[in-house]
Amino acid sequence: MVTTTYQVQGMTCGHCVSSVSAEVGAIPGVSDVQVDLATGRVTVTSESPLNTDTVRAAVDEAGYDLVGA
Numbered sequence: 001m002v003t004t005t006y007q008v009q010g011m012t013c014g015h016c017v018s019s020v021s022a023e024v025g026a027i028p029g030v031s032d033v034q035v036d037l038a039t040g041r042v043t044v045t046s047e048s049p050l051n052t053d054t055v056r057a058a059v060d061e062a063g064y065d066l067v068g069a
């Protein structure tokens, strides 16, 4: 299992958290997504390292921006 932390910009409430969790959680191989609304940190647990572009696309699909990475 691999755990990677991403920084997501634009989340403001619990709905944002569930949107991001749902989109990122739908990426194949992802087993867990933890979102910290206060800091914008999204911690993703997956079977193998994820392609950052894949995560970026999922976050973008949810309506938010992946910062850095």
Ligand SMILES: [Cu+2]
Pocket: 011, 012, 013, 014, 015, 016, 017
């Ligand atoms: Cu929201």
